[in-house]
Amino acid sequence: MCYLASFACWISPVLLHLQAIEKHFGGITALASGDLQVNAGEIHALVGENGAGKSTLMKIVAGMLRRDGGEMRWKGQAADFTSPAEAHRAGISMVHQESLLAPHLTVAENIFLGREAVNGPLLDRRRMETETRRLINEHGFPIDAASLIHELSPAQKQLVEICRALHSASSLLIFDEPTSSLSGAESAAVFRIAQRLRDRGMGIIYITHRLAELRPIADRITILRDGRTVHSAPFADLSAEQIIHHMVGREVSAIHQRQPSPNAPERPTERLRVELPGIRFALHAGEIVGVAGLMGAGRTELCQTIFGITPAAQGSITVDGRPTAVNSPQDAVRAGIALITEDRQRTGLTLSMPVRANITLAHLDGVTRNGFVSRAQEQAVAERFRTRLSIRAASVEQPAGHLSGGNQQKVVIAKWLFRDAKILLFDEPARGIDVAAKAEVFALMDELARDGAAILMVSSELPELLQVADRILVMRDGAIVTELPRTATQQEIMQHAAVSS
Amino acid sequence: MKRNAATWQRLLPFLSLAALFIFLSIASPNFLTPTNLSSVVRQTATINIMALGMTLVIVSGGIDLSVGAILAFAGTIGAMAIANGLPIPIGIAAGLLCGLLWGLVNGLLTTALKIPPFIVTLGTLGIVRGVTLIISGGLPVVGLPREFESLADGSFAGIPSVLFVLAVCAILTHVVLHSTKLGRYTYAIGSNKEAAVYAGISVGKYTVAVYAICGMLTGLAGMIEASRLMTGQPTAGQGYELQVIAAVVIGGGSLTGGEGSVIGTLIGAFIMGLLSNGSDLLGVNPYLRQALIGAIIVLAVAVDEARKHRFRQ
Numbered sequence: 001m002c003y004l005a006s007f008a009c010w011i012s013p014v015l016l017h018l019q020a021i022e023k024h025f026g027g028i029t030a031l032a033s034g035d036l037q038v039n040a041g042e043i044h045a046l047v048g049e050n051g052a053g054k055s056t057l058m059k060i061v062a063g064m065l066r067r068d069g070g071e072m073r074w075k076g077q078a079a080d081f082t083s084p085a086e087a088h089r090a091g092i093s094m095v096h097q098e099s100l101l102a103p104h105l106t107v108a109e110n111i112f113l114g115r116e117a118v119n120g121p122l123l124d125r126r127r128m129e130t131e132t133r134r135l136i137n138e139h140g141f142p143i144d145a146a147s148l149i150h151e152l153s154p155a156q157k158q159l160v161e162i163c164r165a166l167h168s169a170s171s172l173l174i175f176d177e178p179t180s181s182l183s184g185a186e187s188a189a190v191f192r193i194a195q196r197l198r199d200r201g202m203g204i205i206y207i208t209h210r211l212a213e214l215r216p217i218a219d220r221i222t223i224l225r226d227g228r229t230v231h232s233a234p235f236a237d238l239s240a241e242q243i244i245h246h247m248v249g250r251e252v253s254a255i256h257q258r259q260p261s262p263n264a265p266e267r268p269t270e271r272l273r274v275e276l277p278g279i280r281f282a283l284h285a286g287e288i289v290g291v292a293g294l295m296g297a298g299r300t301e302l303c304q305t306i307f308g309i310t311p312a313a314q315g316s317i318t319v320d321g322r323p324t325a326v327n328s329p330q331d332a333v334r335a336g337i338a339l340i341t342e343d344r345q346r347t348g349l350t351l352s353m354p355v356r357a358n359i360t361l362a363h364l365d366g367v368t369r370n371g372f373v374s375r376a377q378e379q380a381v382a383e384r385f386r387t388r389l390s391i392r393a394a395s396v397e398q399p400a401g402h403l404s405g406g407n408q409q410k411v412v413i414a415k416w417l418f419r420d421a422k423i424l425l426f427d428e429p430a431r432g433i434d435v436a437a438k439a440e441v442f443a444l445m446d447e448l449a450r451d452g453a454a455i456l457m458v459s460s461e462l463p464e465l466l467q468v469a470d471r472i473l474v475m476r477d478g479a480i481v482t483e484l485p486r487t488a489t490q491q492e493i494m495q496h497a498a499v500s501s
Numbered sequence: 502m503k504r505n506a507a508t509w510q511r512l513l514p515f516l517s518l519a520a521l522f523i524f525l526s527i528a529s530p531n532f533l534t535p536t537n538l539s540s541v542v543r544q545t546a547t548i549n550i551m552a553l554g555m556t557l558v559i560v561s562g563g564i565d566l567s568v569g570a571i572l573a574f575a576g577t578i579g580a581m582a583i584a585n586g587l588p589i590p591i592g593i594a595a596g597l598l599c600g601l602l603w604g605l606v607n608g609l610l611t612t613a614l615k616i617p618p619f620i621v622t623l624g625t626l627g628i629v630r631g632v633t634l635i636i637s638g639g640l641p642v643v644g645l646p647r648e649f650e651s652l653a654d655g656s657f658a659g660i661p662s663v664l665f666v667l668a669v670c671a672i673l674t675h676v677v678l679h680s681t682k683l684g685r686y687t688y689a690i691g692s693n694k695e696a697a698v699y700a701g702i703s704v705g706k707y708t709v710a711v712y713a714i715c716g717m718l719t720g721l722a723g724m725i726e727a728s729r730l731m732t733g734q735p736t737a738g739q740g741y742e743l744q745v746i747a748a749v750v751i752g753g754g755s756l757t758g759g760e761g762s763v764i765g766t767l768i769g770a771f772i773m774g775l776l777s778n779g780s781d782l783l784g785v786n787p788y789l790r791q792a793l794i795g796a797i798i799v800l801a802v803a804v805d806e807a808r809k810h811r812f813r814q
Contacts, residue, residue: 307699309698309699328703329698329699329700329701330701330702330703332701333700333701334701339699341699346693346695346696347695347696347698347699348696348699349693349696350688350689350692350693350696350697350759351692351693352692352693352759352760353688353689353692357685357688357689361685361689361696361697361700361702362700362701362702364682364685364686365682368681368682371681371682372676372680372681373680373681373682373684373685375680415700419701
């Protein structure tokens with residue numbers, strides 16, 4: 001029996017076999033029954049809504065969490081990794097969604113962290129840097145081996161994570177949504193890497209929300225819902241609709257395509273005019289303007305300048321026809337500008353505070369009477385927004401950190417709606433949120449625009465931009481290079497966004 | 502079931518206080534007497550009032566190591582004012598103002614120069630103590646009128662009057678922390694400073710306010726200490742910062758910010774008070790007592806970390 005199993009391993013390429021994996025946190029069941037089989041030489045897509053248990057399942061495989069039940073077999077042998085180091089030794093590496101890098105060390109030092117190159121008792125810095133440069137150049141990533149991690153953008157950090165995993169993976173590489181912070185060109189590079197590694201016989205598990213992008217390269221797909229594996233099949237056998245159906249367990253209407261408002265005035269009111277070096281545009285009431293560009297094109301920086309995080313040294317910002325000095329977020333908020341950041345966990349929410357307090361945080365005056373914050377009014381306000389934006393939370397007293405990504409994003413939006421912001425800057429509004437929530441967020445943006453809000457939307461996902469925006473500004477190297485109508489194609493946008501030859 | 506365990510751990514400071522109280526009542530016949538209990542209250546009032554201010558600072562994600570020195574400065578200046586013939590209430594107000602000013606200095610240095618509060622207040626700890634010694638010539642301020650004694654030693658209806666002062670301060674701090682913008686922002690800044698900035702809160706202004714309040718409460722504590730000793734002692738309050746921070750942390754305050762409460766801090770301060778009173782009554786070596794307090798701080802934080810770790814996932 002025993003050598004039968006090992007014989008089976010010899011002839012079958014099964015790398016990893018998970019059966020009925022369970023994991024509980026306190027009273028919450030993260031995984032009820034996770035099944036997954038990954039073969040050598042395949043790219044296996046792992047999909048599911050946020051909270052479906054994908055990351056938990058992968059953390060168990062990578063030795064970061066211990067399972068509470070079920071069976072795991074690695075290369076035919078029963079396996080139980082008690083630490084990431086153990087999983088490493090078995091040949092498993094994981095690229096994490098959230099950055100697990102040491103901020104004050106360099107790119108090279110992070111990639112070699114825990115397995116430093118040494119020369120006797122001393123670190124062999126030169127070898128680590130050379131090796132890192134080789135790795136970066138091989139994949140054409142826009143990072144420098146000697147940069148400190150805290151100087152990098154979220155997308156660049158993600159690329160460092162990928163380099164780190166590549167450097168050590170030998171049999172199985174797990175990507176936990178690596179492309180969610182990357183623009184088109186970078187994610188294409190990541191996909192090429194995945195294909196190359198597959199062709200060398202490695203197993204690849206890929207967690208993502210961007211199904212369309214994965215379709216050309218993935219071999220199989222496994223779908224999780226509410227902590228259970230609900231379906232597993234060759235990717236080509238399932239249509240996008242079928243996959244979404246398995247993910248949410250119900251029909252979802254296709255993502256809403258924005259239509260120009262029928263009763264739009266001939267001359268819409270100008271809400272915001274931005275004139276900075278290389279950047280000139282106006283934003284009108286009732287419109288959604290998209291901003292496209294590659295990673296590092298300056299899109300996030302543009303939002304931060306308009307919002308007063310990094311005030312511009314020269315240039316001007318005009319709000320409702322009046323030149324406005326925006327030197328701090330307070331100035332911006334006072335002028336009616338809101339920024340929904342790309343990193344909601346770090347800058348958008350106070351995760352330990354209840355949903356109620358997060359919603360009222362930017363406008364406590366609205367619930368303050370005679371100097372005292374009225375808990376009852378706060379609750380009423382929070383309940384109103386919970387209903388209006390259908391925020392799924394056990395109650396408004398639940399800590400924001402317990403909500404799913406999509407619901408967290410709605411809390412951030414609610415905060416600015418309560419503040420009555422009329423100029424809304426959305427930086428990657430759909431990052432890391434599931435299909436159903438994404439549709440809801442876009443529908444909400446559409447509704448806000450119809451009610452007269454002026455919206456600027458930065459996104460790395462061109463199909464999203466083309467669906468949601470009325471016109472699209474394309475940025476490159478910190479400047480706006482062109483403006484395209486909603487009828488533009490993805491190719492057109494990419495041509496302008498990429499460095500012209 | 503597991504959630505119950507977390508609740509139990511949250512109640513741990515209160516249960517420890519109750520257990521300590523019961524233990525001392527049994528172990529020492531001299532503990533449960535009106536004289537002893539009111540002396541516990543009088544001894545802990547200073548630490549307790551300072552700990553209220555420290556609660557605000559710690560909830561905001563900061564720390565103030567200079568409170569012991571500020572206590573001495575305020576007590577010395579206030580005592581000098583009274584000894585030079587100014588009315589007692591004016592003298593007390595002078596003490597509060599001194600504390601407030603040093604709090605402002607701490608707050609402005611951390612926010613304007615962006616120096617971590619640990620370093621700023623380590624610096625002001627030295628500066629304030631030095632200035633106090635220079636002003637007083639290193640000598641205690643004496644010649645205070647007898648009536649000044651009643652601030653620390655007076656009683657009302659058999660209850661020490663400092664208990665009323667403490668109660669008023671505690672209620673005010675609790676209200677500020679829970680029902681005002683300042684309090685809400687203090688929690689928000691301590692929990693996620695960047696998110697507070699991005700919400701358009703003037704983080705700097707509120708941080709300065711928090712240190713100023715802490716300084717002012719420390720100034721009040723300084724006047725109570727001066728009244729208790731009936732001198733303005735330029736060397737008073739050495740090592741108090743440790744006890745004050747310990748009271749907040751034992752009461753559930755988190756040194757990473759965003760957590761802490763007035764009730765917790767009061768419990769923490771009384772635990773410290775009972776430990777010190779109990780070791781006096783039971784004849785515990787005072788050197789051992791100091792080591793014991795240090796060990797309890799580590800234990801309290803360890804228990805709190807265990808609770809949070811279980812809760813986090």
